[in-house]
Amino acid sequence: MLVNIEMPAVEGCEAQDCAYNHDLSCHARGITIGDLKHPGCDTFTPAGQHTHETKRIAGVGACKVVACRYNDDLECEADSIRVGRSGNAIICKTFDKR
Numbered sequence: 001m002l003v004n005i006e007m008p009a010v011e012g013c014e015a016q017d018c019a020y021n022h023d024l025s026c027h028a029r030g031i032t033i034g035d036l037k038h039p040g041c042d043t044f045t046p047a048g049q050h051t052h053e054t055k056r057i058a059g060v061g062a063c064k065v066v067a068c069r070y071n072d073d074l075e076c077e078a079d080s081i082r083v084g085r086s087g088n089a090i091i092c093k094t095f096d097k098r
């Protein structure tokens with residue numbers, strides 16, 4: 001059985017060392033963001049081998065950052081997000097503290 005759901009799109013990601021990244025885009029089916037406070041990309045997978053799927057655009061499957069104003073009931077309600085670097089961390093750059 002397949003499930004079709006609408007998810008906020010991951011418009012771009014700076015983490016080119018992630019296995020799901022190709023040409024600054026994320027090609028996972030869905031990603032998970034954060035813990036209850038920090039908006040890190042939980043799906044970040046540092047690896048030399050990269051995904052062969054380069055057409056699919058990832059969605060935000062779940063986000064645990066209740067401190068973000070876009071978060072409702074542990075889900076992201078933004079239209080889209082961008083992911084990038086903050087020091088050594090890979091984070092959701094669309095995060096906006098309540």
Ligand code: SF4
Pocket residue numbers: 010013014015018019020021025026027028031041042043044045058083090
């Ligand atoms: S959004 Fe996360 S999983 Fe996707 S390419 Fe960037 S770091 Fe990797």
Ligand code: SF4
Pocket residue numbers: 033034039060063064065068069070071072075076077078081092093094095096
């Ligand atoms: S915008 Fe906010 S709610 Fe959406 S993924 Fe980023 S941190 Fe989570």
